[in-house]
Amino acid sequence: MNDHALILVDIQNDFLPGGALAVPEGDLVIPVANRLMDDFPIIVATQDWHPADHGSFAGNHPGKQLFEVIDLNGLPQVLWPVHCVQGTSGADLAPGLQAERITKVFRKGTDPAIDSYSGLYDNGHRKSTGLAEWLREQGVNRVTVCGLATDYCVKFTALDALAEGFAVTLHLPASRGVNLTPGDVDKAVEEMRSKGVTIQE
Numbered sequence: 001m002n003d004h005a006l007i008l009v010d011i012q013n014d015f016l017p018g019g020a021l022a023v024p025e026g027d028l029v030i031p032v033a034n035r036l037m038d039d040f041p042i043i044v045a046t047q048d049w050h051p052a053d054h055g056s057f058a059g060n061h062p063g064k065q066l067f068e069v070i071d072l073n074g075l076p077q078v079l080w081p082v083h084c085v086q087g088t089s090g091a092d093l094a095p096g097l098q099a100e101r102i103t104k105v106f107r108k109g110t111d112p113a114i115d116s117y118s119g120l121y122d123n124g125h126r127k128s129t130g131l132a133e134w135l136r137e138q139g140v141n142r143v144t145v146c147g148l149a150t151d152y153c154v155k156f157t158a159l160d161a162l163a164e165g166f167a168v169t170l171h172l173p174a175s176r177g178v179n180l181t182p183g184d185v186d187k188a189v190e191e192m193r194s195k196g197v198t199i200q201e
């Protein structure tokens with residue numbers, strides 16, 4: 001089992017019900033994730049960690065609407081409400097999560113010019129967070145990915161891990177999605193499955 005790591009994606013206050021960018025039932029992943037940690041010797045977490053002037057925030061684009069898709073430095077970008085600003089309680093890992101069991105936290109989305117859904121790379125694949133390299137140094141070759149949100153950060157983390165050569169499992173009971181458009185989560189799961197991610201129902 002020492003070659004198998006658990007990646008907890010963005011289980012942060014702002015993505016829970018009542019948060020700035022609440023994922024429906026996002027809080028329900030916490031007890032499942034806590035139990036899941038028993039099975040993994042290596043547990044990492046990703047943390048969305050934006051500066052206040054981040055380009056993914058609708059408020060930083062006067063005249064644009066929430067959830068509108070714009071071009072941000074050459075990449076399509078959904079405009080989100082302000083969320084997970086560095087140092088705010090919204091950016092904290094969920095208090096119910098047994099964070100003391102997490103080996104290492106990888107922060108993403110720190111560059112105002114580009115968003116980072118994946119825990120491994122920014123959306124343009126320009127810069128690595130160091131997560132893939134770190135996992136390899138630990139001898140990891142399999143990862144189980146879960147958290148928030150299935151149709152964004154969980155999906156892109158899983159697909160990037162797959163592209164990096166890891167065997168990837170998506171743990172569905174410990175994940176929830178946004179479904180900005182109904183069906184987005186199902187589509188994301190099918191895309192992951194078709195590309196080679198094992199889906200744990």
Ligand SMILES: [Zn+2]
Nearest residue numbers: 048056084109
């Ligand atoms: Zn974000």
